[in-house]
Amino acid sequence: MSATAAPPGEFLQHHFTTAEQQADAGKIGMWLFLVTELLLFGGLFVGFAIMQSLHREAFVAAHRHLDRMLGFINTVVLLTSSYTMAMAVHNARTDRRKRVIVYLLLTLICAGIFLGIKYVEYSHKFHEGLLPGRFYSHKGDTVPGQFMFFSFYFMMTGLHGLHILGGMVVMAWVLRRAVRGDFSHSYYTPVDLTGLYWHLVDLIWIYLFPLLYLIK
């Protein structure tokens, strides 16, 4: 470690001059990753928009199989988890370790509730044969072509659910580090970047909910 102005912190890597530079570099990397995520989901959104405009009747008929109430509850749960995550970052920045732990735990609980409700929704659809593409076996439809909606539904919510699951794994790791006391006002990048990721997952759901559950 060369002699620099800032006292090198415990977590300052040797290739960075200051902790601020390290945090900024991490943040830029995270935003670049988030943009690739945006484009990954973007492909599905564009496909959905085109197929929905071509087969509107089938999509509208198919979306009636979704439980609007469960979708609404899940939206509330995920928005709340975004709030608790933002509070975790806020408290990490202001050196309140206990609160960081509490807010991370609350976020994890919300994520768990979200996936639990998703499980209820999925098992209902599996039971009814509301499955994607050729696996669709729901009886008594008056409007043909509804399998297409469920191809998008499972692909989009499935990919989103995997992101929730991945976020929970990362959050558990951040929680462990928070308990160990790694974070302070001069180093809280892992909490900050996990927060950014979590908010993006929330942001994608903000669009998924009206498109899948509320279309006309």
Place this chain on the structure above:
Amino acid sequence: MDAHRTPAGTYAKVLGALLTLTVITVLAAGCEFGSWNVIIALGIASIKASLVALFFMHLRQDKPMSAIIFVTGAAMLGVFLMICTVDSNARGENAVRPATRETGAAGLRAVQGSPSPTAERR
């Protein structure tokens, strides 16, 4: 290091706004606005997304690089959507509309690529 100095109360207010907008979007979906329904739903979603990005993700106070990256990505998504929409519109009716209304189950089988005897029931 302290790029974001948002007071804790602000996050609670943003959450309140997000939840209110969620209720509004559900209520609006229950009303009949014709083709405006989609526009209203996506408009509200965009307001919510902006709140999350600006306050929770701190784009409001961050160094401009984060916003530049994010807005560029979102703009590219817009270009992607626009070109795809123009393309599928320019293809005309028959090229991209083999299923549902006009051709019924036969068109469905063509789209699905699997001639299944159960296709008629769909």
